[in-house]
Amino acid sequence: MKTKRISGLIILALLGVFVNGQVRQPHSLYFMETIPQISQMNPALQPRANGYLMLPSVNIDWISSLAVKDAFQQKGNKWHTPVEKQYDYASLRNSIGKNAAKFNFGTDIDIIGFGMRFGNGYFSFGISEHISGNFALPKDLSNISDNGFPNETAFDFSPLRSQSIVYKQFLVGYSHNLNDRLTVGMNIKPLFGQIAVATDIQKINMYTGEKQWDINTKGNVYSSLPCDVIMNEDGRIHHVKFRYDELEDFSFDDGFQDYGRAFRNPGIAFDLGASYRIDDRITASVSLNNLGFISWKEDLNSMSFNGQYKFNGLFYDITTDDEIEDLFLNLLDSIADAMEYKVGHARFKTVLPPVFHAGASYRFSEWGSAGLLSRSVFWKNCMRQSFNLSLYLQPYSFVAFNTGVTWQVKGNAYLGGGLTFFLGPLQFYFLLDNAPIFYSTLRIDSGDDIGTEIPYVPERLKTVTARTGLNLVFGKHGYANKPMLDRRKSSWN
16 A cells, blocks of 8 residues: 555654654652652752762653643533544644644653762662653645645645754762752753654645645655665665564564664763752752753665645545545655655754752741752753642651642643651652643544543643653662751751
């Protein structure tokens, strides 16, 4: 089938988001000083512990322009999908906003690490694995589903983009108390890329004339994967062949384990931070994370396109044709057949999404404090801004928790928090941003009397971040001249 062979690299780029470095940690982690990983958010924030051994932990982050109630529309007791005639695309376009629906996904896996105090300094080291992706669907795609292809109409698909990367990271961090008030820190993070699929699209414009359709394109698609691009005799892509049959399942058989462990595609990133203690109760801090990139040099495939093309167009009757998903595939097929492109092995770079934190905390007792945090995540052509107000309490030495509310700009307000407790030196923690409040049962009509029901769907949720892990913590009560729980060492007496 022709649809299955069109532009293999484009398909990889569009689907790459689902196999999606270090993106966002839960807001509550920033103020939970008993968890050593606070230095990942701001390298100037020294953990309370005198030393720690980091055991495996997982962080998951998802941000979307659309909630479930935007993508699936409820009418009566049923929810309608975008491929049904009852779907209201005007409502979807209002939810999308200016030009594209954007989706960001990331997973961080801390494998092992450690940290310890040296006088006024704190040293940390860690090894981790990271998966990150961002994806954007042009708003004009919804116009096609709603109105078809009217004559003399312009469509702009330029916002289409995808970047998905998998890489390993080493972290070497150090913070130093310059005086009683100011602490500065830096994390140096050598990176080694494993998998990447990225698009660099400058324009894809389509005009539907009465006699012919015009396509104006300029852009590139890049990949670093264990695969080979098989060409036809006419110089066009026939299909993409993976060297390891079980790549999709991340199998570590037949050499893929060596591929994942290799130190290839080098890169570097930096975290910078500072913390200033205004007085015994108020502290302000800032950090700028993920200033870095990865250079992809191995297992490269690329496709470049630049020019104006013409084709006969497509016919679509919105009143009779049911298979809307086939329409999009046929459109992509027709554009790919009309375009001229070059396939090569060009090197490329991917930039990590920088994250800026600005925080302030007020300690109202030796066992509690309140915090305010601003976070800005800078994706390409997009910025995500959020604010968090939280309360941190540690009523006993073996347990601490954080609770608060986060407001996502152009999103909603969510509850969140964290919990950590100790069993001797063993620490367990769980952190969650944006706990959903509203749930629905999603019932999709499948053409029979039963349909499909999915209970407890968070219908308004657009963003969620969760983290859990274990540490071995030594000297968890703190150190001299700091307002800790140990009253004998506290300045709060």
